[in-house]
Amino acid sequence: MIFTHDTEHALAVVVDLINTSAAASGAEELDGLPGLRAFIGRNAFSDVPDLTEADVAQARRLRDQFHAVFRATDVPTAVRLVNEVIGGVRATPHLTDHDGYDWHVHFFAPGAPMGEHLAADCGMALAYVVAAGELDRLRTCEAPDCSRVLVDLSRNRCRRYCDSRTCGNRMHVAAYRARQREAAH
Ligand SMILES: [Zn+2]
Ligand SMILES: [Zn+2]
16 A cells, blocks of 8 residues: 555545546536535545535536646645645544544544535645655546546556546557557568
8 A cells, every 4th residue: 555545545536526527537527416416425425514506616626626736747836736725724633433444534524515525635635645755646547538537556656547447448458459460560
């Protein structure tokens, strides 16, 4: 494990959030409350208060801020972007073992609105990545027609493609065909 379990979980949430955007996946998935509820449901958020359209707008704003961190090409830029997110959020760090998970740290206040939850926990996860000198693990998929993001948690930093069903497989097939063409010559 490269980061702590909490951080890796929060990073998976960040990746999923960014990949709901048209900029990353070609289609806007957070186009209303059903989209936000689906995102929250598949990421098993705890303690979610009632959601409103304001939460959708807030999630989309944060999504843009997180995406900018993935696209930052140098550390000072990433630092400024992460600080913009976590500098303005109310955080109440506490240990919790909700829903059968082992002890882990939540930064968001219990019952906090969705935006605070995302800004505090996902913002802190990105802060840890930058502080650990691991910014280059935040990547954009290298498949030619894919702009999804990923976090490379492999030991040898070799992950280049996103999790989407198509990218990894497709690139394996392309590499295989290229080798076959070489062999045929
Ligand atoms: Zn938790
Ligand atoms: Zn991809």
